[in-house]
Structure formats: C-alpha cells, structure tokens
Amino acid sequence: MAVTSPRRRSIFASRLVSSAPEGGQPRVLEDLRRAILDGDEPPGTVIPIDAVAAFFGVSQIPVRESLKILTGEGLVEHRPHIGYSVAKLRFEEFRELYDVRQALETSALRASVPLATSDDDALVGSVHEALAEATRRGDEKGYHSQSRRFHMALIAPSGMQRLLRMYESAWNVTEPARPMARVSDGGRSQFHADHDRMIDAFVARDAERLVTESAHHYEHLRAAIAGFADDPDLFLGPE
Structure with missing residues (x-):
C-alpha cells in the first residue's frame, strides 16, 4: 500500500x-x-x-x-x-461519500417536499442568492460553505434528525479537501443552473422532479471532483 x-x-x-x-x-x-x-x-x-x-x-x-x-x-x-x-482519503473513498450523500439526500427530499413551508422556500432562495454573490465576489470559502447550506436547507424540513446527522457526517469527511472551492467557474455555473431547477421543483412541491434534478446535480458533482482525483496533496495513492 x-x-x-x-x-x-x-x-x-x-x-x-x-x-x-x-x-x-x-x-x-x-x-x-x-x-x-x-x-x-x-x-x-x-x-x-x-x-x-x-x-x-x-x-x-x-x-x-x-x-x-x-x-x-x-x-x-x-x-x-x-x-x-x-x-486523508483515497479518491475512491472520497467519491463513495458522494454516493452516500445522494442516497440520504434522496430519501430526505421526498420527505421534505410535503412538509416544506413558505419560510423554507424563502430560506432556500436566500441561500441560493448568497451562493451567487460568493461567486461574483470570487469568495471560494464563502461559496464552499453556502453550497452546504443550500443542500441542508432543502432537506431540513424532512425532520428526519437521525438521517440528517448521518448526511452531515458524510459531508464533513469531504470538507478538508474543500471540493467546491476547487470547481471551475464553468462548473459553478452548471451547479447554479442545477440549483435553479431544484428550487423550482421544491417550491412547486414536486418531489419526484426534485429527486430527478438532484440526481442530475450529483452527476455533475462527480464529474467535477474527478478533475482533481490525482492530486497527491488531497488524496492517498492507490493501494
């Protein structure tokens, strides 16, 4: 190894x-x-x-x-x-955590939609705007933290506290690599468009469309993190 x-x-x-x-x-x-x-x-x-x-x-x-x-x-x-x-993880372990997050997020999104309120809509929208503002300012650290807030705001209405803790734990393990701070401007634009569609589905209370848009978003996330898979400062080498 x-x-x-x-x-x-x-x-x-x-x-x-x-x-x-x-x-x-x-x-x-x-x-x-x-x-x-x-x-x-x-x-x-x-x-x-x-x-x-x-x-x-x-x-x-x-x-x-x-x-x-x-x-x-x-x-x-x-x-x-x-x-x-x-x-320090191997990239395969790092990527697997995105699979874990998607599985947990999918379950929570389906539970969140029927329980969400106008206050939740407003929170998701404000975090989305904060993400856009961080992008405009070139604030990589702010973009990284607001990305997390956006996903948490979508699933928090589910009230599934044990699942939310598991989700946050999986997210935490990827944080030291600051993956969202390493995404290109093009990647961030794509994520922003993904988020737009996710918000539309959330506000429309269309759970299945939200889950579908979330799945597309995770495809884009996996493609983005593959771009720094070989960085020895971030990941261990193969066994």
Whole structure:
C-alpha cells in the first residue's frame, strides 16, 4: 500500500480560533472540529498536540480525547510514530461519500417536499442568492460553505434528525479537501443552473422532479471532483 506521509511542519495551531467566552472553559473539541471543517489545513496536515494544548491553555489530555473523538468521526487519523493529522482519503473513498450523500439526500427530499413551508422556500432562495454573490465576489470559502447550506436547507424540513446527522457526517469527511472551492467557474455555473431547477421543483412541491434534478446535480458533482482525483496533496495513492 502506498502511503503518503503527512506534512511534518504544521501551522495548524497558529490558525486555531477560540470560541470560548472570555474567562470560559476552552471548547477544545468544537474548535478543533471547526478548524478542520473550514478547510484551511488540507488533508495530511499534522496536528501537534503540544502546540494545540498550549493554544487552549490546557493539558494534553483533553486535546488527545478530542482528537480521538474526531478520529471516530473520520476527520482525523492517527498513525503510530507520526501522530495525529487531518484525515486523508483515497479518491475512491472520497467519491463513495458522494454516493452516500445522494442516497440520504434522496430519501430526505421526498420527505421534505410535503412538509416544506413558505419560510423554507424563502430560506432556500436566500441561500441560493448568497451562493451567487460568493461567486461574483470570487469568495471560494464563502461559496464552499453556502453550497452546504443550500443542500441542508432543502432537506431540513424532512425532520428526519437521525438521517440528517448521518448526511452531515458524510459531508464533513469531504470538507478538508474543500471540493467546491476547487470547481471551475464553468462548473459553478452548471451547479447554479442545477440549483435553479431544484428550487423550482421544491417550491412547486414536486418531489419526484426534485429527486430527478438532484440526481442530475450529483452527476455533475462527480464529474467535477474527478478533475482533481490525482492530486497527491488531497488524496492517498492507490493501494
């Protein structure tokens, strides 16, 4: 099996931001998770326990406990004699997560449509506009986060809390690679057109048309991520 060593020089700790109120307890787990999901440090980036502990002003114990939880979530990996790092997948594993997301999203969309309200319509529309605005500004990070919000807004009315957590977990594992920030302008235009058609079906309360448009969207997503399948900074090599 070909193994790519994680980056040994890490500035992970220098980019951490504490969300704890002044004088409050450090939120080690939450802040580590957010740092990884923000995608500022790519897959394979070393997470130095001592530097992270110093940042939060805690011992190494809560840092190690948090990293073990994040390992269970698929966001972090641990290698003997190397330590903890942002999880790095093979492209085949990465692509499989899109299959998982589509299966979960399809089920949730069918449940969302009959339960959606005008407030849900307004939210989906506003997020769609925020996506367009991020594109106009060239805000890759904003585009990445708003893409996620768009899909979540469509399926949230389903009320299927366990499914939504599974969906979010599958999405989280792909976040360190920041896939939507790597899509070409042409790809984003195509996604925007996909979203237009998905919104039309959602507002029309046409579940089957929405599922069909979602399937087309996932075809386009798979084609887009195939464009960086061979990037060694993002993915492990073949076994």
